[in-house]
Amino acid sequence: MEENRVSIESCSCSIIHEDAVSKARNSMPEEETLYDLAELFKVFGDTTRIKILCALFESEMCVCDIAALLSMNQSAISHQLRVLKQASLVKYRKEGKVVYYSLDDEHVKQIFDQGLVHIRER
Amino acid sequence: MEENRVSIESCSCSIIHEDAVSKARNSMPEEETLYDLAELFKVFGDTTRIKILCALFESEMCVCDIAALLSMNQSAISHQLRVLKQASLVKYRKEGKVVYYSLDDEHVKQIFDQGLVHIRER
DNA sequence: TGAACACATAAACATATGTTCATATATAAT
DNA sequence: ATTATATATGAACATATGTTTATGTGTTCA
Numbered sequence: 001m002e003e004n005r006v007s008i009e010s011c012s013c014s015i016i017h018e019d020a021v022s023k024a025r026n027s028m029p030e031e032e033t034l035y036d037l038a039e040l041f042k043v044f045g046d047t048t049r050i051k052i053l054c055a056l057f058e059s060e061m062c063v064c065d066i067a068a069l070l071s072m073n074q075s076a077i078s079h080q081l082r083v084l085k086q087a088s089l090v091k092y093r094k095e096g097k098v099v100y101y102s103l104d105d106e107h108v109k110q111i112f113d114q115g116l117v118h119i120r121e122r
Numbered sequence: 123m124e125e126n127r128v129s130i131e132s133c134s135c136s137i138i139h140e141d142a143v144s145k146a147r148n149s150m151p152e153e154e155t156l157y158d159l160a161e162l163f164k165v166f167g168d169t170t171r172i173k174i175l176c177a178l179f180e181s182e183m184c185v186c187d188i189a190a191l192l193s194m195n196q197s198a199i200s201h202q203l204r205v206l207k208q209a210s211l212v213k214y215r216k217e218g219k220v221v222y223y224s225l226d227d228e229h230v231k232q233i234f235d236q237g238l239v240h241i242r243e244r
Numbered sequence: 245t246g247a248a249c250a251c252a253t254a255a256a257c258a259t260a261t262g263t264t265c266a267t268a269t270a271t272a273a274t
Numbered sequence: 275a276t277t278a279t280a281t282a283t284g285a286a287c288a289t290a291t292g293t294t295t296a297t298g299t300g301t302t303c304a
Contacts, residue, residue, distance in 0.1 A: 024177040045164030055146040088244040122210040
């Protein structure tokens with residue numbers, strides 16, 4: 001349908017399927033939600049952090065344990081734990097000098113497992 | 123238990139909980155699996171790509187439609203569609219000059235929704 | 245045949261990100 | 275009090291990443 005073709009400044013091309021575009025536009029969650037969602041997945045999108053989460057599926061661990069497990073230095077792990085903590089993916093408890101980290105959330109594993117399903121099936 | 127403390131070169135600290143470390147080590151998936159998983163989530167970890175996927179939940183769309191929807195230029199969208207395609211998250215069909223993209227996978231939405239659950243509950 | 249269009253892609257660029265190094269903080273032990 | 279240890283953090287650095295710009299490719303239509 002020629003009538004549906006509308007020029008948009010930001011894009012040199014014309015909209016071919018205005019119906020599809022407006023349907024998508026209406027169903028789209030808020031900008032902030034999508035931003036937060038991307039930020040969340042970004043946290044999962046690093047090998048070190050994925051390994052840390054994976055390790056914590058088994059039991060809580062202190063920073064040194066994780067560093068030893070992954071053969072990385074303590075600082076790198078500590079930095080990544082901060083990222084995980086900010087994303088509410090891990091929580092911690094202090095016991096003297098030692099800080100024990102554990103999963104903060106029950107559906108962290110569900111996100112993880114859904115990802116696994118995808119990579120196994122392609 | 124003092125006997126459990128073992129020095130590791132890569133980490134200046136000593137392992138405090140060798141049992142926890144070895145349990146985690148044994149349950150850890152293969153390195154390659156974890157790498158692929160991180161790569162997958164990395165693809166979800168960008169606002170533009172999240173929006174594209176979100177748009178495709180409704181219906182297939184051509185490149186220009188998506189560019190107009192997101193007020194971005196065609197090239198940027200095309201680059202991101204390539205990333206999504208390489209991750210087996212979208213597929214396409216050609217119809218003359220127009221290339222229609224759609225979701226490749228039924229559990230893309232499940233990963234997306236699991237992420238939503240997390241950000242809504244924190 | 246040639247112009248217009250939809251899309252792809254390479255190069256360049258600015259920005260974001262992860263690790264390391266050095267150092268600070270807090271607790272425990274001597 | 276001093277030392278050792280577990281962790282946190284800021285700065286620096288190298289690398290990765292997303293967007294733009296320019297251009298190439300393939301298809302349609304006049």
